[in-house]
Amino acid sequence: MSRWRIIMLVMIAVGVITLILGLVMPMMTVSKMVVVSNEFSILSGIGALLADKTFGLGLILLTFSVIFPLVKFIGMAAYLYYYPAIPNALVHWQKTLSRLAKFSMLDVFVVALMLMIVKLGYLVEVTIHHGIYWFSAAVIISMISGILIERDIAQRIHG
Known part of the structure; x- marks a missing residue:
């Protein structure tokens, strides 16, 4: 395994750890x-929304704050593996990871939305x-x- 792939796998592992801490x-x-x-x-907020039967918002937050970021990290790690x-x-x-990248800013939007609602x-x-x-x-590590993985794929495709 190349040095670049090891560094990227470590970066993704750090991303997963920071995500779990953030949740x-x-x-x-x-x-x-x-x-x-x-x-x-984030997890207690989602739990409170679901307990209050605010299922729509609770499920949206669960999907884009918990499930989606984990799937994205798993997808990047799978590519590197x-x-x-x-x-x-x-x-x-390349197509799969670019589809995932389109939703990257939703994580940031979720945090901003939570702060706006509270304020x-x-x-x-x-x-x-x-x-x-x-x-x-x-979010930043993700x-x-x-970006680095997409650049690697493009270089490998086009030589």
């Missing part, structure tokens, strides 16, 4: 009129925690990894 660590604390204070992580030499297989991987009230104060930074790091 489970507190992202924000919401304080209403200084009396009520709730701390949320198999590293196909056949041009037709490379074209297939709507006049008597609401939001304190940001480490979870948002870990999740953002996972985007950089995707």
Whole structure:
């Protein structure tokens, strides 16, 4: 296995770790009129939405904040593991990864949407925690990894 592939696999592993930390660590604390204070992580927020029977928003957040990023990291790792030499297989991987890349900014949109929803009230104060930074790091690592892998595929296809 080449040095580049090992570095990329490590980068993807770091991305998965930062994603998991971003999902489970507190992202924000919401304080209403200084009396009520709730701390949320992405997973606890999704759980609260599903428990409140807000299935539409809960499932959208689950899909684009948890499932999609994991599938993208798994797809990139699979490409690096198999590293196909056949041009037709490379074209297939290029199409698949470019489809996944189209949804990359949805992760960022989800975090921004959560912050906007919480900041709507006049008597609401939001304190940001480490979870948002870990999740953002996972998004950035995912985007950089995707760009580097797509560049590798293009170079291998076109020589």
